[in-house]
Amino acid sequence: MVGRPKLREERLDVPTIVDAALNIARKSLADLTMRSLSDELNVSVGALYKHVSGRDEVLALVVERVLEQAPxxxxxxxxxxxxxxxxxxxxxxxxxxxxxxxxxxxxxxxxxxxxxxxxxxxxxxxxxxxxxxxxxxxxxxxxxxxxxxxxxxxxxxxxxxxxxxxxxxxxxxxxxxxxxxxxxxxxxxxxxxxxx
Amino acid sequence: MVGRPKLREERLDVPTIVDAALNIARKSLADLTMRSLSDELNVSVGALYKHVSGRDEVLALVVERVLEQAPxxxxxxxxxxxxxxxxxxxxxxxxxxxxxxxxxxxxxxxxxxxxxxxxxxxxxxxxxxxxxxxxxxxxxxxxxxxxxxxxxxxxxxxxxxxxxxxxxxxxxxxxxxxxxxxxxxxxxxxxxxxxx
Known part of the structure; x- marks a missing residue:
């Protein structure tokens, strides 16, 4: 699969990125990198950076997503x-x-x-x-x-x-x-x- | 000062390394790196690694040094x-x-x-x-x-x-x-x- 162009049919947006990040992070936070996230979403790392500034912002968004579920x-x-x-x-x-x-x-x-x-x-x-x-x-x-x-x-x-x-x-x-x-x-x- | 050979007269040991690390870390933990530590001690990074396995071990030793002072x-x-x-x-x-x-x-x-x-x-x-x-x-x-x-x-x-x-x-x-x-x-x- 080396060199396979990353193609994603659906539109990429921040909620989709946070969904994917939470999927990775709930298993292991260390596994959550911009690269693993781009693999999970089937996009290039560059495409990710159009929506978020980096791993720190992704982590902050993951925390919001978790805490929003609190009663x-x-x-x-x-x-x-x-x-x-x-x-x-x-x-x-x-x-x-x-x-x-x-x-x-x-x-x-x-x-x-x-x-x-x-x-x-x-x-x-x-x-x-x-x-x-x-x-x-x-x-x-x-x-x-x-x-x-x-x-x-x-x-x-x-x-x-x-x-x-x-x-x-x-x-x-x-x-x-x-x-x-x-x-x-x-x-x-x-x-x-x-x-x- | 570029290229100045790092020479330290006194013998390097773990307590000395922890002293220096605590000196740096009490001001700013982010400033504590193996490089800043070697600068502070006037030794090469390589010399440091003969005594400690890396930054994580240094941090663990700093924590011990702090907690040992508890009543x-x-x-x-x-x-x-x-x-x-x-x-x-x-x-x-x-x-x-x-x-x-x-x-x-x-x-x-x-x-x-x-x-x-x-x-x-x-x-x-x-x-x-x-x-x-x-x-x-x-x-x-x-x-x-x-x-x-x-x-x-x-x-x-x-x-x-x-x-x-x-x-x-x-x-x-x-x-x-x-x-x-x-x-x-x-x-x-x-x-x-x-x-x-």
Whole structure:
């Protein structure tokens, strides 16, 4: 097949490139190169570069594609704390479906538009529970650290039952404790106001 | 200076190489290459390869050098839970001294001998508090995730006051909650035994 001209009948576009990249990356991130991607799509490497600037952009797009599948927080949903808990557990389940993508999601999530949208939704849900912006950010930060760390610790291996159980328990402890702490600080503010 | 022969008077050894690597890496990890390292040490790249297998080994050795500076857990210390708390806060302070090394420490810590020694010491401290091996591993896992995630979220920037405060609060909530949970499960076992 050496020298066979690369010919693709269908039109190449970014969503098609991201589909192919995710197909390669879900098996092995190391296998995802501009060359392997061009082979998968049956196009020249040059044709790829007309749509994306390089492997880094492809990786960023793959992260968006994965995170877009995370469950949304319904603004009309009841308890904002439970909505946050569901969001985090949903992301964990989602990540479990893409073994090998932990590192790239961790690296990209601070600047990912989809991760930022999820953050805004999570913080809004907490504000609906009466938290100040600062309190909501604090809670979101702590909870995010727990899931980011739980993925970083895997170093590419799949989650085991002990990981899944510990995460669910630690998440509940953290959310309950933060909720109690926020409640106590509100109480403190109220009693300060009352004593004036 | 082109073509100047690289001559080093002192004997080259691995600790010297790691010193030089840490010097470069603490400023910018991207600047640490086998070439920049050979320049810093005033030796040829070939001379370096007689002591280390390449950049990956150098990075692993840098991580060991950093983590070795973390505070040890004194086996005779009082409260094992507080000892674990002190270990984690000590690692955070340590990491703050090496901006830019978060990613490489996160990547190497699952297989780092020093990180594993710290884990053994932390788990032993918890076992002295009456935890089973499984309980101690669970607690250590959850606490490790929180600090790993707090570093991963930085994406290379230094910690701000909000990061430091949130971490200390979240760590205390997690440790208190896990401690209460372990206490409750012991109570459950005792009352089960009592009811037989």
């Amino acid at each position: 949304r927080i319904d603004p009309d949903s009841g308890d904002g704390w439970l909505a946050l808990r569901a969001q985090v557990l949903g992301v964990q389940d989602l990540m479990d479906r893409y073994p090998g993508l932990d590192d790239v999601v961790i690296a990209h999530s601070p600047k990912s538009p989809t991760a930022n949208r999820m953050r805004r939704e999570g913080i809004a849900a907490l504000q609906r529970e009466g938290l100040t912006v600062a309190q909501a950010h604090k809670v979101y930060r702590a909870v995010t650290w727990l899931w980011l760390g739980s993925r970083a610790a895997l170093a590419g291996r799949p989650r085991r039952k002990a990981d899944i159980d510990t995460f669910a328990e630690a998440l509940d402890i953290l959310i309950d404790g933060l909720r109690r702490q926020v409640g106590a600080s509100e109480l403190a503010v109220t009693s300060e106001e009352g004593s004036r | 040890r857990i004194d086996p005779d210390s009082g409260d094992g839970w507080l000892a674990l708390r002190a270990q984690v806060l000590g690692v955070q302070d340590l990491m703050d001294r090496y901006p830019g090394l978060d990613d490489v420490v996160i990547a190497h810590s699952p297989k780092s001998p020093t990180a594993n020694r710290m884990r053994r010491e932390g788990i032993a401290a918890l076992q002295r508090e009456g935890l089973t091996v499984a309980q101690a591993h669970k607690v250590y896992r959850a606490v490790t995730w929180l600090w790993l995630g707090s570093r991963a979220a930085l994406a290379g920037r230094p910690r701000r006051k909000a990061d430091i405060d949130t971490f200390a609060e979240a760590l205390d909530i997690l440790i208190d909650g896990l401690r209460r949970q372990v206490g409750a499960s012991e109570l459950a076992v005792t009352s089960e035994e009592g009811s037989r």
